[in-house]
Amino acid sequence: MTQFKFSERVPADGTDAVGAILQAAADPKIISFAGGLPAPELFPVKEMKAAVDKVFEEHGQEAMQYGAAKGVTALREVIQQHVKEKENVDSELDNVLVTTGSEQVLDLVGKAFVDPGDTVLVEQPTYLCALDVFRSYGANFASVEMDEDGMKMDALEEALKANPNTKLIYTVPNFQNPTGRTMTEERRKQLAELAEKYDVYILEDNPYGEIRFVGEHVPAVKAFDKSGHVLYMSTFSKTLAPGFRLGWLVADEDVVNKLTVLKQSADLHTDNLAQFAVAQFFADNDVDAHVKEISNLYGKRKDLMLEGIKKYFPEGVKYTDPEGGMFLWVEVPGVDDTVELFKECLEHNVAFVPGDPFFASEVQPGAFRLNYSNMKEDQIEVGLKRLGAALTAAVNK
C-alpha cells in the first residue's frame, strides 16, 4: 500500500479528540448531552417543501444553473433586511456574502487574514471549530478571560498590548458556545472601540442570537462599529435548517470582495437551490413566529436542565444559566480531568463534551459543556440523574 505524503497542513492522526468523543457518545444506550444539534422536530418541513416547490416552478433553471459567488441576490436581500431588523446594522448588498454554512466564514476569514505567526485573541473558553480553523492557517492564540458578562475588556486590552501581532479578535457574544454566556452592551461598545484603537479586526459570530428565551436583546458589536473593523457572521442553521449549509458575512465591501475571490477557489458558490428556497421561505412565512417557537422549546428544556442539575448534581458544582442558545457550562470543583470524567460517565451511560478542546491555551480544569436543544424532556431527567451519580462518585473519589 502507498504511504501517502500529506502536506504539513494535515492534522496528525488521533488529534480529532472531539470526533472521538462524539463517536463514543453515539452508542444508543448512552444519553448524550455532547451533541450540538437543533431540535429536528421543529424543522418547518412542510413549509420548506412548499417554498422549494415554488422555486422549481418559478426559478427552476436558475436554481439548477451555476450562480454568482456572492450568492443569490434574493437571499442577500433577505440577509440585508434581516441584519437591519434584528441588529440595526445598515448594509448595502455589496456588504453581504452568502457562504456554505458559517463554518465557511471562519475558514475564509482565517485564510484572508491570518498569516502564520499572527495572533488571534479568543474567549476563554471558545468555540472549538474556530480554533481548529485558525490553527490551520498558522495562528497563535491568546485567550481573554471571561466572566458572566462575557469577555473582560480590561483583560482584552492587556492582551492587545501584550500581543502587538494581533490580527483578529474572535467572539461569540450571544449565548456563547460553550458557556452560554452573553456579553453586555457596555462591553460590546468597548470592544468595538478597542478594535478601532488597536486596528485589529473583530469576527463577531452570532449563530444563536435569535434563540433568546428570556431577557432583553443586546445589540450586535457590529451595531457599534464606526470604522469597518467588525466582520459580522451568522447562519440559518439554528433557525431554519443546518443541513442546507447557509451562512453569511456582513462586512466592509473590500473584505467581501476579497473573500469572494477566495470562495470561488473553495467551492465556486453555495448551492443555489437552498439559497432560493430560504429566500422563498422568508417571503411566504412568519419566520419570527417560527424562531419564537424554537426559543420557547429550548427555554423549557434549559429550565428542566437547571432543575435536574439542582436535584442531582453534588453540592459545589457551578453552572451557567443562559438566556438563550443551546448550551450550558458546568464546572466541578475537585475534578481536574474531565476527559477521564467523560470515560467514567460513559460507564454510567451518559455523555458530555469535556472542556479541554474549548481552550486555546491553558485549560481550565473540571469544566464541560452540556447541550439541551436536542434533548427530549424525559432524556434530560434520566440523563442528569446518571450524570449526577457519576459526578458524585468522581467528587468523592
Add this chain to the structure above:
Amino acid sequence: MTQFKFSERVPADGTDAVGAILQAAADPKIISFAGGLPAPELFPVKEMKAAVDKVFEEHGQEAMQYGAAKGVTALREVIQQHVKEKENVDSELDNVLVTTGSEQVLDLVGKAFVDPGDTVLVEQPTYLCALDVFRSYGANFASVEMDEDGMKMDALEEALKANPNTKLIYTVPNFQNPTGRTMTEERRKQLAELAEKYDVYILEDNPYGEIRFVGEHVPAVKAFDKSGHVLYMSTFSKTLAPGFRLGWLVADEDVVNKLTVLKQSADLHTDNLAQFAVAQFFADNDVDAHVKEISNLYGKRKDLMLEGIKKYFPEGVKYTDPEGGMFLWVEVPGVDDTVELFKECLEHNVAFVPGDPFFASEVQPGAFRLNYSNMKEDQIEVGLKRLGAALTAAVNK
C-alpha cells in the same frame, strides 16, 4: 476608511483576468463563447422537483439536519455504483467523499498534498481554476506538452525526472478544458505506471467524460491504478445541475479520511437537500437517457461550430474537433496576443476566453477557447461570422 491588512494568501487586486473577461463579455449585445455553462434548457427541472418532493416526504427532517462530513450514504452509494458502471472502478463506501462541487476537491487536494515549493505537473494548457487553487497553496508548476492524444508521456517522464519535488500530476483526460482533447488508453496506462514508478499522485479530473457524442469510451486512468496513486474526481454539474454544487472524490481510504478532516474545517458537510435529491433522482429516472440527450445536443452544436469555423475563419487557423464535452480550442498563426485580439473582438460584438490564463508557465501565443454547450444554434452562426471577420482583420494587420 480602514485599510485592511490581508494575509499573504490573498491575490492582489486586478489579478482576476478571467473575471474581467467574463464581465466584459456579459454585455447582451455580445455573442459570447467565453462562458462554460451547461445548456439550462436540458435541466430536468420537473423530475428534480419530483425527487425533492419525495425527499421532503420521506427524509424531511434528515435532509434539514446536520449530516456527515463524508456525505449522505445514499448518494455515496450512487457514486460508488456509478464509477463502477461507467469507469469500471471498484470502490468501497469508505473510498467515496461527497464535496461541495468538484472545485472543492481541487481545494482539498491542494490543501492536503501541496506544501509550498512542491511541484504540480499540469497539461499545457490546463484548467485555469486548478492553477489558481494549487497556486494558492504555494505550488510551483511544470507544464507537460500535449498533442491531439493528450499529455505526451515522454514529456511527462522528462518532467518527472527534472522535477524531483513533484507531488501531483493534474489531468483532465476526457474532452479537456480548454482544448477538448482526449487522452488515449495507452497513455492512460503509462500515466498510471509512471505515477507509481515515481511515487507521485495523479488527480484525475473527469467532469465531462459522460458527455461523449462520438467515438468510443476510454477507461479512466483510475481503472489502471494498482497502487492507489490515482485520486479520481468528478461531478454532477455537467450531467444534472451545477447549481447544486455536488462533486466527489474516489480515492484510497487514507486520502478520503484526511480530506474529510479538512472538509469539516471548510464547510462541515455539503448541503444535504441537494445530496438526497440527486440520490432520489437516480433512483427514479433514466439518467443515461438524460445524459444521452445532452450529448446529442452538444454534438449538434459542436458540428455547427466546425461548419462555421470552416466557413468564416481565415485560412491557416487550427482548431480541435472534440468527441465530447463543452469546449474547443483555436490557434491563429500570426496572432500573438489573444488578449489584444479579445479586445478587438469585443468591438465586433463577439467574445471568447484568451488562451493565456490556461498556461501555467510559458504561454502558447495565439490560442483561445470557445464554448458551445450553452450556445443557441443561431448564435453559433452569427457569432462565428463576427469572429471570423475579427480574425481576418487581425491576421491581415
